[in-house]
Amino acid sequence: MSPTKRMTLKTVAARLGVSAATVSNAFNRPDQLSQARREEILAAAAALGYHGPDSRGRMLRTGRSGIIAMLLAENLFYSLSDSVASELIAGVAAQLDQHGHSLMLLPGRLEQSGGGVDMADGVIVYGLHGASSRILDLIAGRPAVAIDIDLPGIPAVHVDNYPASLALARHALRHPPQRVAIVGLRLTQSHVGQIGLEALLSADLTVTRRRLDGIFKALTEAAIDPDSVALWNVDQNTYEGCVPVVAALLDQPAASRPDLLICLSDRVALTAIDLAERRGLRVPEDLRITGFDGIAEGQRRRPRLTTVRQDSTTKGRLAAAMLLDLEPRRSRTLETELLIGDSAP
Amino acid sequence: MSPTKRMTLKTVAARLGVSAATVSNAFNRPDQLSQARREEILAAAAALGYHGPDSRGRMLRTGRSGIIAMLLAENLFYSLSDSVASELIAGVAAQLDQHGHSLMLLPGRLEQSGGGVDMADGVIVYGLHGASSRILDLIAGRPAVAIDIDLPGIPAVHVDNYPASLALARHALRHPPQRVAIVGLRLTQSHVGQIGLEALLSADLTVTRRRLDGIFKALTEAAIDPDSVALWNVDQNTYEGCVPVVAALLDQPAASRPDLLICLSDRVALTAIDLAERRGLRVPEDLRITGFDGIAEGQRRRPRLTTVRQDSTTKGRLAAAMLLDLEPRRSRTLETELLIGDSAP
DNA sequence: CTGAAAGCGCTTACAG
DNA sequence: CTGAAAGCGCTTACAG
Numbered sequence: 193m194s195p196t197k198r199m200t201l202k203t204v205a206a207r208l209g210v211s212a213a214t215v216s217n218a219f220n221r222p223d224q225l226s227q228a229r230r231e232e233i234l235a236a237a238a239a240l241g242y243h244g245p246d247s248r249g250r251m252l253r254t255g256r257s258g259i260i261a262m263l264l265a266e267n268l269f270y271s272l273s274d275s276v277a278s279e280l281i282a283g284v285a286a287q288l289d290q291h292g293h294s295l296m297l298l299p300g301r302l303e304q305s306g307g308g309v310d311m312a313d314g315v316i317v318y319g320l321h322g323a324s325s326r327i328l329d330l331i332a333g334r335p336a337v338a339i340d341i342d343l344p345g346i347p348a349v350h351v352d353n354y355p356a357s358l359a360l361a362r363h364a365l366r367h368p369p370q371r372v373a374i375v376g377l378r379l380t381q382s383h384v385g386q387i388g389l390e391a392l393l394s395a396d397l398t399v400t401r402r403r404l405d406g407i408f409k410a411l412t413e414a415a416i417d418p419d420s421v422a423l424w425n426v427d428q429n430t431y432e433g434c435v436p437v438v439a440a441l442l443d444q445p446a447a448s449r450p451d452l453l454i455c456l457s458d459r460v461a462l463t464a465i466d467l468a469e470r471r472g473l474r475v476p477e478d479l480r481i482t483g484f485d486g487i488a489e490g491q492r493r494r495p496r497l498t499t500v501r502q503d504s505t506t507k508g509r510l511a512a513a514m515l516l517d518l519e520p521r522r523s524r525t526l527e528t529e530l531l532i533g534d535s536a537p
Numbered sequence: 538m539s540p541t542k543r544m545t546l547k548t549v550a551a552r553l554g555v556s557a558a559t560v561s562n563a564f565n566r567p568d569q570l571s572q573a574r575r576e577e578i579l580a581a582a583a584a585l586g587y588h589g590p591d592s593r594g595r596m597l598r599t600g601r602s603g604i605i606a607m608l609l610a611e612n613l614f615y616s617l618s619d620s621v622a623s624e625l626i627a628g629v630a631a632q633l634d635q636h637g638h639s640l641m642l643l644p645g646r647l648e649q650s651g652g653g654v655d656m657a658d659g660v661i662v663y664g665l666h667g668a669s670s671r672i673l674d675l676i677a678g679r680p681a682v683a684i685d686i687d688l689p690g691i692p693a694v695h696v697d698n699y700p701a702s703l704a705l706a707r708h709a710l711r712h713p714p715q716r717v718a719i720v721g722l723r724l725t726q727s728h729v730g731q732i733g734l735e736a737l738l739s740a741d742l743t744v745t746r747r748r749l750d751g752i753f754k755a756l757t758e759a760a761i762d763p764d765s766v767a768l769w770n771v772d773q774n775t776y777e778g779c780v781p782v783v784a785a786l787l788d789q790p791a792a793s794r795p796d797l798l799i800c801l802s803d804r805v806a807l808t809a810i811d812l813a814e815r816r817g818l819r820v821p822e823d824l825r826i827t828g829f830d831g832i833a834e835g836q837r838r839r840p841r842l843t844t845v846r847q848d849s850t851t852k853g854r855l856a857a858a859m860l861l862d863l864e865p866r867r868s869r870t871l872e873t874e875l876l877i878g879d880s881a882p
Numbered sequence: 883c884t885g886a887a888a889g890c891g892c893t894t895a896c897a898g
Numbered sequence: 899c900t901g902a903a904a905g906c907g908c909t910t911a912c913a914g
Binding site for chain 1: 543586588589591592593594596597602603604612613614616617618623626627630631633634637638639640641642643644651652653655656674675677678776807811814833834837838839
């Protein structure tokens with residue numbers, strides 16, 4: 193067991209005086225040799241410091257790796273820090289746990305090499321990707337499922353953003369507001385702060401656009417002109433990313449400050465609750481707030497957030513199940529649930 | 538570009554009438570051929586639907602994969618749901634983002650095949666693992682760094698649990714309590730609820746044991762007999778896992794209910810704040826609460842949690858940096874910071 | 883029940 | 899500047 197040379201199937205076979213095929217069979221196909229021989233070989237291999245066939249060789253030979261890759265929209269750190277992406281990843285993970293697969297996480301901006309997508313048995317593409325033709329090349333020929341994005345020829349898992357936010361906004365507007373403000377997430381290419389309607393990205397470029405459309409519909413129904421509503425935008429779905437925008441919004445003179453704040457993500461809404469309370473504003477008495485996503489954190493703390501629950505865990509689990517052939521591989525739109533909490537009763 | 542046959546370096550070379558070496562060089566070693574030739578080859582390859590060398594072949598040949606693996610203590614779902622593990626993973630991810638590596642997540646209970654650890658260029662082992670000799674076999678010969686665990690021959694990243702919890706408990710006890718209770722995390726093999734001292738795991742089997750020892754020291758200094766303090770245990774560091782234990786503890790008759798609750802993790806402490814408030818108990822007036830970890834959620838909400846901040850992100854980042862040879866590969870114990878919030882001022 | 887041989891897709895000295 | 903050859907570690911028909 194000296195660290196002189198790495199053991200391989202071949203060297204083990206040579207030492208034992210059997211063929212490589214037999215050693216391989218001992219590890220992978222118990223039925224191909226006698227029990228006694230198998231145990232003898234396994235024991236001898238262990239004694240030699242050989243702990244089983246190397247996956248790299250196996251992978252090249254068999255074409256399967258036991259790995260599912262997730263191609264994330266952002267870099268790894270952001271994706272793991274964003275509650276929604278993180279719940280989604282956990283959902284994928286939950287399915288893989290049951291199936292004995294490993295999870296490979298790949299950042300949105302891949303270098304030339306592709307980061308190893310090509311070792312995956314299947315790939316989940318999450319969210320918007322800059323150069324989507326690049327993505328298609330990378331996953332070419334490999335089973336793939338998209339989440340929150342449409343890619344030609346690839347089944348997608350979506351959530352019913354439009355009707356969900358329509359229902360939520362209708363609820364919020366039953367209490368007639370003086371002034372409404374909307375805080376979106378990635379509604380524009382990059383502008384952070386208050387924005388105009390002309391800067392909006394189209395619905396195929398950002399999920400939140402559909403949510404905004406639902407809200408506009410509800411505003412119109414309530415005889416409020418969407419153009420008259422202040423529209424703000426945040427580009428990072430993290431506490432730190434939301435703070436400056438929400439602070440600017442709340443720090444307006446009382447006369448122009450909203451009394452209804454419709455946020456297009458829970459993270460934005462939770463940041464708003466937090467900053468409002470620090471400023472002595474009562475939620476919902478002085479300021480009613482709604483979110484979108486239904487992340488766990490928002491349902492635990494007081495005041496409980498009024499929001500739409502999209503089950504990110506289920507989304508991830510379903511996409512993984514499709515890749516593992518536990519579910520038919522076809523596009524699905526999952527239903528959401530209106531959660532009426534205390535932030536906008 | 539018909540989907541008849543997958544393109545390989547060899548077929549591309551054949552079609553172009555050059556050698557495989559030249560095509561490989563066109564992709565990997567620009568200096569090995571004329572610029573004109575290179576562009577010609579790249580363009581022709583693209584036209585043929587070949588998007589670059591397959592990592593599987595490359596990996597077998599070069600021995601490098603560009604992948605860092607994290608061997609987690611629990612299954613993937615749990616690890617991604619636990620704030621502390623999740624921040625740690627994000628820290629590793631942050632370092633990999635900067636270096637262009639991919640992240641492979643492997644569940645604690647690996648099947649025979651090893652789940653692909655052997656493709657990783659380096660592995661991070663996090664937390665306690667059942668069969669650690671198995672772990673050592675799996676990572677044999679591969680660069681490895683351990684976090685929160687000691688493995689023979691492998692550098693480890695730790696946090697100063699004992700002095701940190703000693704300082705925290707000293708602070709908490711400056712306000713003399715009537716009755717103290719401690720809620721631990723994984724202090725025993727599996728018992729959930731109130732436990733006795735005899736069931737405790739030793740410090741090399743659980744991180745929280747060192748935290749407990751620090752608290753006992755502070756209690757003794759304050760002339761409180763540790764044996765007189767109620768000791769409870771939780772085995773899952775999630776909201777759902779904490780609820781039953783914390784509820785049982787709070788639902789005791791007022792005469793035996795603690796007025797100081799020392800929790801060995803923030804998740805436990807946050808659950809305690811939540812359930813206490815639901816029961817009309819004021820924090821800190823009726824019940825003082827401390828945590829451990831310093832997770833972001835605890836520092837955002839009111840009352841802000843009094844706790845010890847261990848920077849999990851930095852832990853992960855450092856371990857990854859060691860693997861990428863950006864830091865010397867040697868054991869480190871990181872310092873923590875006492876955070877005095879409102880839950881135990 | 884066991885073994886010899888081919889080949890998965892690639893890169894790298896090396897020779898020309 | 900380009901190509902022929904070896905080989906990374908493995909599994910799988912196939913022949914015996």
